[in-house]
Amino acid sequence: MAQAVSPNNTTAANRRRSRTKFTEDQLKILINAFNQKPYPSYATKQRLALEINTEESRIQIWFQNRRARHRFQKRSEPEEHLESSQDEDHPEEKIQSRGDRRCRTSYTSSQLHTLIEAFMNNPYPGIDSRQQLAIEIGVPESRIQIWFQNRRSRCHVQRKREPDEALEQRQDQGKISEVRVQGIETTQNGTDLTSDSYSSGARTRW
Amino acid sequence: MAQAVSPNNTTAANRRRSRTKFTEDQLKILINAFNQKPYPSYATKQRLALEINTEESRIQIWFQNRRARHRFQKRSEPEEHLESSQDEDHPEEKIQSRGDRRCRTSYTSSQLHTLIEAFMNNPYPGIDSRQQLAIEIGVPESRIQIWFQNRRSRCHVQRKREPDEALEQRQDQGKISEVRVQGIETTQNGTDLTSDSYSSGARTRW
DNA sequence: GCGTAATCTAATCAACT
DNA sequence: AGTTGATTAGCGCATTACGC
DNA sequence: GCGTAATCTAATCAACC
DNA sequence: GGTTGATTAGCGCATTACGC
Numbered sequence: 001m002a003q004a005v006s007p008n009n010t011t012a013a014n015r016r017r018s019r020t021k022f023t024e025d026q027l028k029i030l031i032n033a034f035n036q037k038p039y040p041s042y043a044t045k046q047r048l049a050l051e052i053n054t055e056e057s058r059i060q061i062w063f064q065n066r067r068a069r070h071r072f073q074k075r076s077e078p079e080e081h082l083e084s085s086q087d088e089d090h091p092e093e094k095i096q097s098r099g100d101r102r103c104r105t106s107y108t109s110s111q112l113h114t115l116i117e118a119f120m121n122n123p124y125p126g127i128d129s130r131q132q133l134a135i136e137i138g139v140p141e142s143r144i145q146i147w148f149q150n151r152r153s154r155c156h157v158q159r160k161r162e163p164d165e166a167l168e169q170r171q172d173q174g175k176i177s178e179v180r181v182q183g184i185e186t187t188q189n190g191t192d193l194t195s196d197s198y199s200s201g202a203r204t205r206w
Numbered sequence: 207m208a209q210a211v212s213p214n215n216t217t218a219a220n221r222r223r224s225r226t227k228f229t230e231d232q233l234k235i236l237i238n239a240f241n242q243k244p245y246p247s248y249a250t251k252q253r254l255a256l257e258i259n260t261e262e263s264r265i266q267i268w269f270q271n272r273r274a275r276h277r278f279q280k281r282s283e284p285e286e287h288l289e290s291s292q293d294e295d296h297p298e299e300k301i302q303s304r305g306d307r308r309c310r311t312s313y314t315s316s317q318l319h320t321l322i323e324a325f326m327n328n329p330y331p332g333i334d335s336r337q338q339l340a341i342e343i344g345v346p347e348s349r350i351q352i353w354f355q356n357r358r359s360r361c362h363v364q365r366k367r368e369p370d371e372a373l374e375q376r377q378d379q380g381k382i383s384e385v386r387v388q389g390i391e392t393t394q395n396g397t398d399l400t401s402d403s404y405s406s407g408a409r410t411r412w
Numbered sequence: 413g414c415g416t417a418a419t420c421t422a423a424t425c426a427a428c429t
Numbered sequence: 430a431g432t433t434g435a436t437t438a439g440c441g442c443a444t445t446a447c448g449c
Numbered sequence: 450g451c452g453t454a455a456t457c458t459a460a461t462c463a464a465c466c
Numbered sequence: 467g468g469t470t471g472a473t474t475a476g477c478g479c480a481t482t483a484c485g486c
Contacts, residue, residue, distance in 0.1 A: 019448060039473095061456090069442080104470085107471090146471070147471075150472085222484080245437090307426080308434090308435060312427095355421085416485100419481075423436100425434100426434090426435080427433090427435095443456100446454095448453100449452090458476090462474090
């Protein structure tokens, strides 16, 4: 069990992302994709994100939840193999490793500094804080979220009851400047079509 | 959790039916049928029984176990209906009611007398006792088993440690009367199950 | 030991009276 | 409508909380 | 209230250093 | 090889006991 998080968590800094509502058309596409591949590659998720006009991170979350709910009966009925027996090797089919997973994001030291500072202040930032950080350091918000997850997990940070409650520090830093990242070697190819990745910032190389 | 049944139940009267071993060919047919209809009609079960040369009761058991194991995701994935939406009424398709389920077996009073006597002696007969009863009263053994199940359930008979061996039964009447008291308010079965004031024809009509 | 057939209860369905 | 044979499941998913 | 998106931890994988 | 970003599950199945 996680933590007994505060029930009425309406503090601005801790407000969570508003629920995404998928249309039926979107759901049709998602479900269809899920039936074909419950574990889509990153490329597939990107394609889906484009197709249904949604952030890739939402696609990711949707697949996670879907897998968790009906947990796609383990490995497609092993007994069914009694009928047709063929375990042919098709190694090349598996070698779609490019696009398999999202390319690792690298953070600059200044970005890390900002993140760590924010983390020390509040290891459980809500959507607003994350978004602000994302803009501030020029990294997709979804990456911010992941970074905090990993950080918490590795620091064994336990959820506190009402981390701050009344005091807010958010709006007082008007120093978006300076954070300009060093012009890393871009995101390389122009194939970056996602609205999710920014031109500058941590070089999400691949 | 049922009851702590006696672990080494090797007494002849309580020996259970020996395990049926299906061949791969039989399994292929069964699995195929299961995928088409996890809830086959009685007619289908009979057809299968004929096809793979097995008692119909074994078919029944096999389907029960199969459903219990991978419990065929509830109602064929409701969300999938987003694709094709039509709940057309095809009442005639459902009206295959004949052969839907096994036709109800009627017992003569003498048959019932024999069954009740055996039941009072041992409410948990093994395969041998059941088979003997089957021959004795001229009813399939599977029906004997079902009869004992229903009888036990409706008398709330609890499994006792070593029903035979010490020979003779001790029905704790307290349990029975207590149940009947409850029966008054629930009104379900006020019938006296301990005596046979019954008389009717003997036929497994269909 | 594991896999799974056999077994069991409680509930419900449904045929016969 | 009651009695009783026939059939069936046996079960929920990490926690939380938002939006309908 | 329910459905389910969002969130969380712990573990593991895997890219980059 | 360590560090750390990315991805994933989060979990059974009524009980019993036989036969391989």
